[in-house]
Amino acid sequence: MANQSLNLLRRSASTDTPPVTGGQTIEVAKLIDVSKCIGCKACQSACLEWNNLREEVGVNVGVYDNPHDLTPNSWTLMRFAEWDNPDTGNFEWLIRKDGCMHCQDPGCLKACPAPGAIVQYTNGIVDFVHENCIGCAYCVKGCPFNIPRISKVDHKAYKCSLCSDRVAVGQGPACAKACPTAAIMFGTKEDMKKQAEKRIVDLKSRGYANAGLYDPAGVGGTHVMYVLHHNDKPEIYAGLPHEPKISPLVAAWKGTGKVLALGALAFAALGAFFHHTVVGPNKVSEHDEENAAELAEEGKSSKTEARPV
Amino acid sequence: MIGELSRRQFLRTAGAGVAGTTLGAMGFGGAEQALAQSVRPFKLAKTTETRNTCPYCSVACGILMYGVGDGSANNKQAIMHIEGDPDHPVNRGTLCPKGAALLDFVHSDTRLKYPMHRKPGSDKFERVTWEFALERIARLMKDDRDKNFVAKSKDGVTVNRWTTVGFLAASATTNETATLTYKVVRSAGIVAFDNQARV
Numbered sequence: 001m002a003n004q005s006l007n008l009l010r011r012s013a014s015t016d017t018p019p020v021t022g023g024q025t026i027e028v029a030k031l032i033d034v035s036k037c038i039g040c041k042a043c044q045s046a047c048l049e050w051n052n053l054r055e056e057v058g059v060n061v062g063v064y065d066n067p068h069d070l071t072p073n074s075w076t077l078m079r080f081a082e083w084d085n086p087d088t089g090n091f092e093w094l095i096r097k098d099g100c101m102h103c104q105d106p107g108c109l110k111a112c113p114a115p116g117a118i119v120q121y122t123n124g125i126v127d128f129v130h131e132n133c134i135g136c137a138y139c140v141k142g143c144p145f146n147i148p149r150i151s152k153v154d155h156k157a158y159k160c161s162l163c164s165d166r167v168a169v170g171q172g173p174a175c176a177k178a179c180p181t182a183a184i185m186f187g188t189k190e191d192m193k194k195q196a197e198k199r200i201v202d203l204k205s206r207g208y209a210n211a212g213l214y215d216p217a218g219v220g221g222t223h224v225m226y227v228l229h230h231n232d233k234p235e236i237y238a239g240l241p242h243e244p245k246i247s248p249l250v251a252a253w254k255g256t257g258k259v260l261a262l263g264a265l266a267f268a269a270l271g272a273f274f275h276h277t278v279v280g281p282n283k284v285s286e287h288d289e290e291n292a293a294e295l296a297e298e299g300k301s302s303k304t305e306a307r308p309v
Numbered sequence: 310m311i312g313e314l315s316r317r318q319f320l321r322t323a324g325a326g327v328a329g330t331t332l333g334a335m336g337f338g339g340a341e342q343a344l345a346q347s348v349r350p351f352k353l354a355k356t357t358e359t360r361n362t363c364p365y366c367s368v369a370c371g372i373l374m375y376g377v378g379d380g381s382a383n384n385k386q387a388i389m390h391i392e393g394d395p396d397h398p399v400n401r402g403t404l405c406p407k408g409a410a411l412l413d414f415v416h417s418d419t420r421l422k423y424p425m426h427r428k429p430g431s432d433k434f435e436r437v438t439w440e441f442a443l444e445r446i447a448r449l450m451k452d453d454r455d456k457n458f459v460a461k462s463k464d465g466v467t468v469n470r471w472t473t474v475g476f477l478a479a480s481a482t483t484n485e486t487a488t489l490t491y492k493v494v495r496s497a498g499i500v501a502f503d504n505q506a507r508v
Contacts, residue, residue, distance in 0.1 A: 006348055045409035049390070054413075127348075165349040177392060180403045 006168050010120040012112035025122035028167060029189035030176055032097050033199055033227040034237065035211075036183035039064065039078050039095040043175035043184060047076050050163065050174035072151035075099055075160040076175055079238035088207075096226070096237040097175070097184065100147045100160035102126045104220030107246035108159075110254050111142025117157075124189065124223035125162045133157055144219060144244035162223065192225060199227045218245040353390060360394055362481035363408045367505040369481055370408055371397020374415075388415050450474060450497075458498060471498035478504030 007025055048054060053073040058066060064080040076099035083092045106126045109118040117132035118139060128139075128148070135155035139148045148157045163173035171177070172186035185195055196213045203211035212231025215221050226240070234240035314322075356375040363370040371394030378386040391411040395402035404411075414420065424442035425434035457473040476499050478490045487506040494502045 040406055042404055042406040042409045045406040046392070046404070049409055049412055050392075161349075165351050168348055169351045174392070177402055178404045178409045180400070180405055182403075 006125075006164065007122045008119055009122045010106075010109055011116050012109045012118040013115045027122075027124045027189040028162075028187065028223060029124065029192040030102075030162065030173060030224045031185045031187075031192040031196055031227065032224065033183045033185070033196075034094065034096055035199070035203055035208075035227060035229050036181050037078075037095045037097065038181055038183070039080060039093075040180065041066070041078050042178040042180055043076055043097055044074065044078065046174040046178035047160075048073070050166075051075065051161075070098065070147065070149055070159075072149045072153075072158040075158065081236060081238040083236045094237050096240065098147075098238065100126065100162070100224065101145050101219070101244075102160075102162055102223035103144075103244075104222065105246070107142035107144050107219065107250060108139035108148060108157075109142075110246060111138040111250045113138060121164070123167070125164050125167065126223075127161050127164050128157055128159060130154075130156050130158075138250075142246060142250045144241060144246055189221075189223065196225065196227050203227070203229055214240065216241075216244050218243050356389065357386065360397075363404070363411065364414075364479075364481050365405075365407050367480040367507060368399060369505060370394075370400035370404055372404070372408065372411065388412065391415070454497065469498045470500055472500050474499055475501035476503075478502075480505045 053075075055067055055071065055073050058068065060066075061068065065077065067074050067077065070077050076097055079096050079098050081094040081096070083094055084090075085092050102125055104124065106118070106120060109120055109126060112118045113136060114132050114134045117129055117134065118126065119129060120126045133156040135150060135157065137148075137150050137157065139157050140146070140150065148159045150157055163171070163175075166173060173184075176184040176186040185192060187195070193213065193215075200211045200213065208229040210232040211227070211229050214226035214228050214231060214234055226234075226237075228234060228237060228240075230236060233242075235242055353375050356377055359374045359376060361372050361374055363372050372391055373394045374388050375390040375392075376386045377389045378384045380386045389412075393400050393402040393404045393408070400408075407414075424437050424439055426437040426442065426445070427434045453473055454471050457471065459468055459470040459472065462468050476494045478494070479486075482490070482505055487504060490504055491502075491506050
């Protein structure tokens with residue numbers, strides 16, 4: 001195998017998961033400290049460069065967001081939000097690096113019907129395997145953060161891989177390496193939580209009483225976490241969901257719906273088996289044969305009658 | 310072949326297919342080598358790592374350039390990736406958006422690779438030798454200095470100024486180069502001057 005440090009935890013549309021070998025894997029996480037971000041977009045540059053992607057030159061509509069939204073090529077995007085703080089009267093410029101959150105309970109993986117198109121490693125990274133992708137865009141529906149984008153070129157889904165290829169050889173993601181203010185940190189999830197704790201204490205001492213860590217429990221926690229100065233209202237950071245949850249439609253379709261369908265399949269198979277053993281297959285009796293011969297004769301004669309010469 | 314398939318045989322085959330799919334859906338599929346397929350190979354394996362300095366601004370961040378090709382006669386080396394040098398004290402591996410996109414700068418068609426000269430009255434730049442360029446620059450500077458050098462101000466104070474020429478020097482230089490540049494430029498009397506030593 002190409003690497004030893006990545007083991008599969010889950011695989012889309014399949015119940016068989018290769019057994020985890022090589023002991024316990026450490027969960028990794030990327031910590032994005034919004035309070036330290038200067039919005040320089042080095043992360044965007046580094047991401048495009050590392051992943052051999054290039055973005056079309058776009059149009060400026062008067063905001064700093066460039067491109068305007070995530071695309072199949074831009075897996076990460078700085079979103080610039082302006083917010084009037086009613087408590088202090090300050091005008092705040094909130095810059096959030098958007099991209100895949102690598103949920104512990106990934107909605108995209110749950111929704112995906114293509115076996116092995118979306119995988120989750122034991123270290124927490126959720127990765128798209130494009131060879132298996134059928135381009136149905138169910139992952140877009142399944143994602144509580146609206147991250148995956150479907151390419152118009154090959155009709156497959158694309159998103160941040162948390163640089164799984166770099167992490168596999170013991171390096172951090174390209175964006176985290178480039179970040180000049182160390183607003184993006186990468187390490188074990190535990191270490192990142194400790195790092196966040198320190199930052200939150202610092203932010204609180206500077207008057208941000210609601211500073212906190214964004215690691216939403218609704219998706220089982222994420223492997224990309226934010227330090228927010230206003231953790232009580234994440235929605236002011238360009239619409240970061242307050243309590244992200246996988247859509248109930250996906251849960252019903254892929255949860256109960258799937259169990260019921262499998263039950264129906266099993267019932268049909270069992271029924272067919274018992275029908276075969278108890279009733280047995282249809283047998284053609286002599287009477288049937290005679291009947292058939294008669295009918296055939298009738299058919300022939302009626303045909304000739306119907307067609308006057 | 311298909312003509313010889315009876316109705317019963319057809320149903321039997323189809324049934325076996327359905328059963329197989331159902332078993333797969335219930336979790337009896339073979340454990341595939343899914344992992345080997347899913348992780349993209351690390352693209353820097355078997356590349357040559359070369360240290361250099363980012364050419365953009367005077368912060369002069371250290372960079373690592375990754376090259377492919379072994380440099381043999383029929384396999385020219387080419388830079389395929391650039392990232393920050395973790396061992397460099399200035400940036401410790403980080404880069405700005407321009408530095409992080411250096412790869413396209415290196416491979417840009419419009420990148421300046423050698424001295425270019427636009428002759429008086431011409432509308433295009435032409436490639437010239439370093440010898441020609443340096444000599445021409447030196448000649449023009451000397452002439453201009455002889456004409457416009459101000460040794461003393463109106464009040465008779467010695468100023469030794471040369472204000473008609475400006476000097477913009479490189480960012481990716483060593484301390485020694487920067488010191489020498491500074492000495493040459495200032496001793497000539499040039500006032501308008503910028504280089505990395507400013508930082």
